Amino acid sequence: MRVDDLNRRTVLQVFVAGGSAAFLAGCGAAGGQPAASTSGSATASTDSKSISITDQRGKTVTFTKPVTRVVTIPMPAASLLVAIDGGADHLSAMHNASWVAMRDGVMGTMFPRALELPHDVATQDFTPNVESVRALNPDVVIQWSDAQLVAPLENAGLTVLGLKYNGRQEDVDAWAAMFAAMLGKPERATELKAHSDKELAEIKSLAAGRASAGPSILYLNRFTGGLKAAAADTYNDFYIKLVGGTNPATGKDPLPGVGMVGLDVEQVLKWDPEVILLGNFDAAMPQDIYSDPVWQSISAVRSRRVYRVPLGGYRWDPPSQESPLMWHWLSDIAFPAARSELRGKVTEY
Structure with missing residues (x-):
């Protein structure tokens, strides 16, 4: 923000x-x-x-x-x-x-x-x-x-x-x-x-070497008590695009404003993201989305590609000393067929 x-x-x-x-x-x-x-x-x-x-x-x-x-x-x-x-x-x-x-x-x-x-x-x-x-x-x-x-x-x-x-x-x-x-x-x-x-x-280098664009990835800073998504000028938008994904909140039908912007589930249904990231800023877990009937038609839910952002030495959502681990983790999420040696990198860090 x-x-x-x-x-x-x-x-x-x-x-x-x-x-x-x-x-x-x-x-x-x-x-x-x-x-x-x-x-x-x-x-x-x-x-x-x-x-x-x-x-x-x-x-x-x-x-x-x-x-x-x-x-x-x-x-x-x-x-x-x-x-x-x-x-x-x-x-x-x-x-x-x-x-x-x-x-x-x-x-x-x-x-x-x-x-x-x-x-x-x-x-x-x-x-x-x-x-x-x-x-x-x-x-x-x-x-x-x-x-x-x-x-x-x-x-x-x-x-x-x-x-x-x-x-x-x-x-x-x-x-x-x-x-x-x-x-x-x-x-x-x-x-x-x-x-x-x-x-x-x-x-x-990994992103530049891919022949096609990655999935649409929506980052939700808040799920419980009202949705907030990472819109323009956010670090989350940066790393989604860094790994080769697209952010629907800054795409053809973007959210207005910058930072974490409120939205309703109808907008998410319209975007139909392929991957959803839940931030470490409330207690929401993937099961909360999987069990909600309103979300069942969304691609990320149907393919079980809803993930909570990790908490390591610090939360991986914002920039920190562990940001490279977030980049590699998200790259693995977006492109599961080309997984990195993330476990080794975590140990190294």
Whole structure:
């Protein structure tokens, strides 16, 4: 979703409603699409005495040594920090939705200490619980860069790194660069980006080598309590097209607007998608669609090609350190006769 056009607090609150939440509901373009200008993109520089980082507000903060106590409020930040650091020892607390993702995914199994950490540091809409955060005495707090979210923390004397989100893989690269620098491990950001770039090139090569277009794939960010589909300018639209599929929500009969757009089942019936993806932003499962009489005539239902997007080290819907796994998984879903070595790639990641 284009959060430069909308208030991020309002946009992201939609994604955490119902407690089954995740960060950044699949949003924005990436990879092969032109990148929107992002002011204050992250840069980091280090020397033997200090670490200076310019956050995505354009504000520079300096640490005298690598940080050891980090509180994260944006939902993707906790898992990304652990992935870069190789453990949860330097994570002090996180947003509850981040904690839920760790509990329900593999991250909490790999790093059980993370599940013991406080996760009451912010409300659903990312408003910080300043007293809870101060009690942890963090070296730095990671927060969305909206002034109303940062100001209470800085007014309390806390050091804040502000993040912005445009729904692109480049967001992950920028955050990783900041996190790796402040942890004293800048090489980790370089490593992650190189790996991601390699996998992106592989997926593009596979798609370019196919003789025909892939199936129509509809991504539903919400199923329970009202349908929402990934329309124009979403990360989900990007990866559907990346693997060689088509997105009916941006095709000949597109949904109006950008981001996650509401629709009714009659529109889905009209599109008749061949594959339906259920996002990790509510509790819907394929069986919920299979058992609903209204959906029985849709191609994806008749061929049993309804899938819930995986939750690994983090949810695979939005851009993250595991996005290449989402690209390969979706490629396998779209083209089952040419499956990749996904299990091996998961183990590698």
